[in-house]
Amino acid sequence: MLRVRAEVLTIGDELLLGQVVDTNAPYLARQLSEAGFLVVQTTTVGDDAVAIRQALAAAEQRAEAILITGGLGPTRDDLTKAVLADYFESELAEHPDALHHLIALFAQRGKTLSALNRQQAILPVKAQYVVNPTGTAPGMWFERAGKVTIAMPGVPSEMKIMMQQECLPRLRAHFQPTALLHRVVRTIGVGESTLAPLLDTWETHLPPHIRLAYLPAPGRVKLRLSGHGPDSGQLMQEMDEALNALPPAVQPYVYSYEDLEIEEALGQELKTRGLTLATAESCTGGYIGHRLTSIAGSSAYVRGGVIAYDNEVKISQLGVSPDVLQAHGAVSEPVVRIMATEVCRRLGAHLGVACSGVAGPGGGTPEKPVGTVWIACAYGARVETRKLQLTTERLLNIELTAVYALQLAWQMVRAE
Amino acid sequence: MLRVRAEVLTIGDELLLGQVVDTNAPYLARQLSEAGFLVVQTTTVGDDAVAIRQALAAAEQRAEAILITGGLGPTRDDLTKAVLADYFESELAEHPDALHHLIALFAQRGKTLSALNRQQAILPVKAQYVVNPTGTAPGMWFERAGKVTIAMPGVPSEMKIMMQQECLPRLRAHFQPTALLHRVVRTIGVGESTLAPLLDTWETHLPPHIRLAYLPAPGRVKLRLSGHGPDSGQLMQEMDEALNALPPAVQPYVYSYEDLEIEEALGQELKTRGLTLATAESCTGGYIGHRLTSIAGSSAYVRGGVIAYDNEVKISQLGVSPDVLQAHGAVSEPVVRIMATEVCRRLGAHLGVACSGVAGPGGGTPEKPVGTVWIACAYGARVETRKLQLTTERLLNIELTAVYALQLAWQMVRAE
Numbered sequence: 001m002l003r004v005r006a007e008v009l010t011i012g013d014e015l016l017l018g019q020v021v022d023t024n025a026p027y028l029a030r031q032l033s034e035a036g037f038l039v040v041q042t043t044t045v046g047d048d049a050v051a052i053r054q055a056l057a058a059a060e061q062r063a064e065a066i067l068i069t070g071g072l073g074p075t076r077d078d079l080t081k082a083v084l085a086d087y088f089e090s091e092l093a094e095h096p097d098a099l100h101h102l103i104a105l106f107a108q109r110g111k112t113l114s115a116l117n118r119q120q121a122i123l124p125v126k127a128q129y130v131v132n133p134t135g136t137a138p139g140m141w142f143e144r145a146g147k148v149t150i151a152m153p154g155v156p157s158e159m160k161i162m163m164q165q166e167c168l169p170r171l172r173a174h175f176q177p178t179a180l181l182h183r184v185v186r187t188i189g190v191g192e193s194t195l196a197p198l199l200d201t202w203e204t205h206l207p208p209h210i211r212l213a214y215l216p217a218p219g220r221v222k223l224r225l226s227g228h229g230p231d232s233g234q235l236m237q238e239m240d241e242a243l244n245a246l247p248p249a250v251q252p253y254v255y256s257y258e259d260l261e262i263e264e265a266l267g268q269e270l271k272t273r274g275l276t277l278a279t280a281e282s283c284t285g286g287y288i289g290h291r292l293t294s295i296a297g298s299s300a301y302v303r304g305g306v307i308a309y310d311n312e313v314k315i316s317q318l319g320v321s322p323d324v325l326q327a328h329g330a331v332s333e334p335v336v337r338i339m340a341t342e343v344c345r346r347l348g349a350h351l352g353v354a355c356s357g358v359a360g361p362g363g364g365t366p367e368k369p370v371g372t373v374w375i376a377c378a379y380g381a382r383v384e385t386r387k388l389q390l391t392t393e394r395l396l397n398i399e400l401t402a403v404y405a406l407q408l409a410w411q412m413v414r415a416e
Numbered sequence: 417m418l419r420v421r422a423e424v425l426t427i428g429d430e431l432l433l434g435q436v437v438d439t440n441a442p443y444l445a446r447q448l449s450e451a452g453f454l455v456v457q458t459t460t461v462g463d464d465a466v467a468i469r470q471a472l473a474a475a476e477q478r479a480e481a482i483l484i485t486g487g488l489g490p491t492r493d494d495l496t497k498a499v500l501a502d503y504f505e506s507e508l509a510e511h512p513d514a515l516h517h518l519i520a521l522f523a524q525r526g527k528t529l530s531a532l533n534r535q536q537a538i539l540p541v542k543a544q545y546v547v548n549p550t551g552t553a554p555g556m557w558f559e560r561a562g563k564v565t566i567a568m569p570g571v572p573s574e575m576k577i578m579m580q581q582e583c584l585p586r587l588r589a590h591f592q593p594t595a596l597l598h599r600v601v602r603t604i605g606v607g608e609s610t611l612a613p614l615l616d617t618w619e620t621h622l623p624p625h626i627r628l629a630y631l632p633a634p635g636r637v638k639l640r641l642s643g644h645g646p647d648s649g650q651l652m653q654e655m656d657e658a659l660n661a662l663p664p665a666v667q668p669y670v671y672s673y674e675d676l677e678i679e680e681a682l683g684q685e686l687k688t689r690g691l692t693l694a695t696a697e698s699c700t701g702g703y704i705g706h707r708l709t710s711i712a713g714s715s716a717y718v719r720g721g722v723i724a725y726d727n728e729v730k731i732s733q734l735g736v737s738p739d740v741l742q743a744h745g746a747v748s749e750p751v752v753r754i755m756a757t758e759v760c761r762r763l764g765a766h767l768g769v770a771c772s773g774v775a776g777p778g779g780g781t782p783e784k785p786v787g788t789v790w791i792a793c794a795y796g797a798r799v800e801t802r803k804l805q806l807t808t809e810r811l812l813n814i815e816l817t818a819v820y821a822l823q824l825a826w827q828m829v830r831a832e
Contacts (some may be wrong), residue, residue: 013627013629013642014629014631014640015445015458016440016445016449016455016456016457016458017445017446017449017455017598017629017640017642018441018442018443018445018446018447018448018449018455019442019446019631019638019640020442020631020633021437021442022438022442023437025434025438025460026431026435026436026438027434028434028436029431029432029433029434030434030435031434032434033432033433033434039432039433039434039458039462040430040432040461040462040467041432041460041461041467041471042431042459042460043456043457043458043459043460044458044459045456045457046456047629048453051457052455055457060472072786073608073609073630074608074609074612075608075609075612075630099464102571114613115614116609116612117609137607144710145558155632157809157812182433191531192489192490192533193489193530193552195492196490196532197530197532204727209428213429213430213433214489215430215435216571217499220513222435224433224435226429226431226433245449253608271418273419279702281702281705281725284706284709285702285705285708285709285710285714286533286695286697286701286702286703286704286705286706286708286709286721286723286728287702287705287706287707287709288702289697289701289702289703289705289706290700290701290703290705290706290814292702293700293701293702293703293723293725293775293814294701294810294811294814296776296777296778296810297778298701298725299725299726299779302725303700303725303726303728303729304722304723304724304725304726304729304733305702305722305723305725306720306721306722306723306733307702307705307709307720307721307722308719308720309705309709309714309715309718309719309721310692310715310718310720310763312719312764313719313720313763314473316762316763316764317720317722317762317763319735346733347726347728347729347732347733348728348732348734354557359709360712360713362712362713363715367606391573394710394712395574395710396573398706398709398710398758415468
């Protein structure tokens with residue numbers, strides 16, 4: 001069956017200079033894929049009229065739907081609108097609805113519309129106006145020879161709302177793409193090259209219209225099944241059967257069959273059991289707390305925590321005795337054991353998660369090189385600890401420590 | 417003067433499905449730009465032989481250097497090597513150095529080389545072997561008609577080390593590009609459309625070979641000057657003159673003329689003054705601590721903190737009285753004032769940074785809607801507070817709160 005092809009074109013010198021990571025292309029690719037479009041390419045070019053025009057023409061050769069972000073701002077380096085007007089051979093004129101929206105937006109912010117910002121209401125007359133619910137740069141919808149080209153602002157928060165509320169509904173209505181379904185299996189603590197042989201036979205028995213992909217992240221591998229077909233009910237059933245047949249050797253690493261991060265999976269377990277959690281972080285410096293509290297509704301189970309970065313804080317706020325620090329060092333099992341137990345007690349939580357390690361790049365010793373980390377989880381009378389030997393990269397060590405600490409807590413709650 | 421053009425091609429279905437954010441393209445684009453290459457386009461295609469081949473051919477039309485990442489892994493969905501062999505009309509053969517490296521790598525990890533992994537030593541004979549210092553998938557360097565095509569693994573940590581140690585030095589030697597210089601001005605608390613008119617006249621007086629770009633991030637705008645010329649000394653002087661002439665109206669928002677995040681700028685101020693800092697976080701849940709401790713060497717000035725997510729923790733760990741919470745609510749000036757002062761005292765720090773707010777999506781009231789945040793900084797006898805009215809997006813509110821709280825601390829230290 002024929003799928004509607006889509007492309008994403010992101011525009012901005014800052015993206016080519018690599019000083020900003022482009023999150024718009026992945027976001028739009030995902031939205032389009034989940035809507036059933038076949039995303040065949042994403043392209044990034046600079047604020048350069050010739051490059052933008054060439055990329056547009058090339059995309060129109062390959063795809064029916066072309067989504068553009070960036071270069072719509074009020075500053076000199078924004079060229080997209082002029083290029084589109086030229087590309088679609090269209091005059092520019094002030095659009096009454098766009099102007100009305102701008103005036104309302106500025107009034108709401110208690111500001112008057114500047115001449116610079118009023119220019120944002122000027123649009124190619126061949127473009128359909130797409131409202132920007134949260135910003136000043138309007139979107140544009142062009143149709144030519146059965147193909148659709150949409151331009152959206154580059155500011156991710158504005159673009160996402162415009163995509164969700166305006167563009168995606170219209171794209172669905174216009175192209176009516178058939179369904180693409182995904183199922184994921186989330187694993188922790190095993191690498192791609194270890195998983196691959198375990199899954200090889202299973203993968204070869206998948207129906208041809210269901211594909212497996214390995215999506216590795218630090219400490220984790222996401223297994224994604226992508227299936228495409230006319231009958232989404234049958235497709236979902238085939239995927240369920242595939243997941244039920246997942247090799248037992250893989251099971252111990254699986255923590256979720258939904259697309260949940262470990263902090264979300266842990267949060268759900270805590271919520272359903274009415275349990276609360278507190279953190280005692282040294283080397284992660286607050287990152288575990290941040291991951292937990294990034295989840296909306298986490299106040300239901302997160303009490304708080306102590307960031308015991310300095311040893312004196314471990315002593316004064318978590319009751320670690322100077323003797324223990326002296327005898328074993330800050331990066332040791334006895335210390336994380338006390339940290340986890342004490343943070344539970346002092347913050348009145350059911351579970352306490354603790355870590356202490358050498359994040360690097362400095363601070364390593366022959367006995368405890370950079371990447372040496374102890375994690376602990378206290379739950380009621382039980383305390384479990386684990387020693388990790390991680391990498392030489394500071395930020396990677398912080399992330400891995402958080403992932404494994406959250407996994408440890410998840411395992412203890414589930415083990416009940 | 418003619419610049420050497422470069423393109424980046426990243427490969428992987430997961431990138432087009434948008435379930436993984438491509439950090440390789442921005443990283444390579446930045447490395448190439450800073451080395452003086454003109455990055456004209458970055459492209460992402462799926463694990464699809466036809467698409468990869470077409471993207472390769474198109475890139476070779478536009479650029480002299482093409483850098484590819486992804487699709488080199490040992491699993492079924494990795495096609496890049498086969499496509500390259502076909503594209504460059506080259507046989508495949510086991511490369512002795514690659515095999516030797518694989519055997520050594522597995523021995524070092526105490527594992528024996530599996531058949532699946534041994535396949536990774538098979539390379540197109542026309543390719544020069546590029547060692548992967550930290551992984552199993554080797555890189556490949558192709559030369560044809562004065563153009564260079566390099567394939568690297570998609571795992572960011574492996575790719576980065578290969579780029580730094582192997583590919584970049586060889587690219588520099590091969591093409592000897594002329595210098596591109598950047599200077600940045602980092603601002604906080606002002607939007608792009610407010611800055612633009614303030615900088616308009618200044619920008620028009622920049623030399624034609626120096627370009628200004630606005631790089632907005634939540635709460636921040638990075639102003640980047642990019643200059644290109646044969647004489648890097650003269651170029652640097654011209655940029656210094658431009659920065660010295662920056663309009664006074666912009667100065668209050670500037671916190672750094674180096675490319676530093678606010679936590680780095682604050683860290684430098686604390687270090688040079690021998691000051692220490694502690695955090696008392698409610699709505700940010702540890703994110704301020706995380707940003708501070710993401711910086712290597714932050715243990716010199718970060719004591720730690722208290723994550724007082726639950727009000728009972730504000731009471732028990734930070735001495736906020738129930739009466740004050742009753743009278744003013746957790747999101748109030750008196751509460752953050754006490755939090756900042758007490759965390760200083762209890763953790764023995766010179767500065768205390770505190771915040772309490774409604775991150776959302778829930779928890780808003782007519783008086784305190786989602787996005788209402790109080791921040792405070794205590795330094796010696798002085799305590800400064802600020803009320804923020806932010807957005808309806810939880811993660812954005814967390815980030816903005818952290819940025820403005822760190823800015824407040826930076827301002828108080830500097831104001832001495």
